Amino acid sequence: KAGVTQTPRYLIKTRGQQVTLSCSPISGHRSVSWYQQTPGQGLQFLFEYFSETQRNKGNFPGRFSGRQFSNSRSEMNVSTLELGDSALYLCASSGTGGNEKLFFGSGTQLSVL
């Protein structure tokens, strides 16, 4: 079985731009979660989708949004980028739809200049 795939691996943007990150979960997994990892704040939960519905959301501004498609693939979007959005963005999938044993992708390293 292929693992969780995130694209692109690296991304460089400038302030004010927007960005879309993509995540393909493990085949058969319907739950996809997104996390932001920074040296200062560590790993922080963004949101979780299951069967195209957002079921849980972390404490991030509305500039951070996501969606999930019928094939369980997910995208997250960050609009009006700020320098502080520079981070490793990690996607995780789960077969149970809960929060046990998440399978993580390798992440997208976003740099905002």
Place this chain on the structure above:
Amino acid sequence: SQQGEEDPQALSIQEGENATMNCSYKTSINNLQWYRQNSGRGLVHLILIRSNEREKHSGRLRVTLDTSKKSSSLLITASRAADTASYFCATDAEAGGTSYGKLTFGQGTILTVHP
């Protein structure tokens, strides 16, 4: 905000030695998990221990959980250079409920194993 704290922040040992990492958390939990992350990569699930369990083993890993002290420890025995990574504890932080994909991670312990 982080649910827990990990101790030590960094640990440097020689191959063959044991490594112990500790994690404390603040709220009641359903389970606690440990993950490993190699530099700049995704996290890999190592082991899950439920709130009604006290100890769990998986290969060279031993995890303990003390819910009265809200703490857990991860022991890696006979460490290898390939064990060099960051190790994170994670809790679901909503005992009795389902927090749908949300884990709250500690700040992590950076383990360096010297050959």
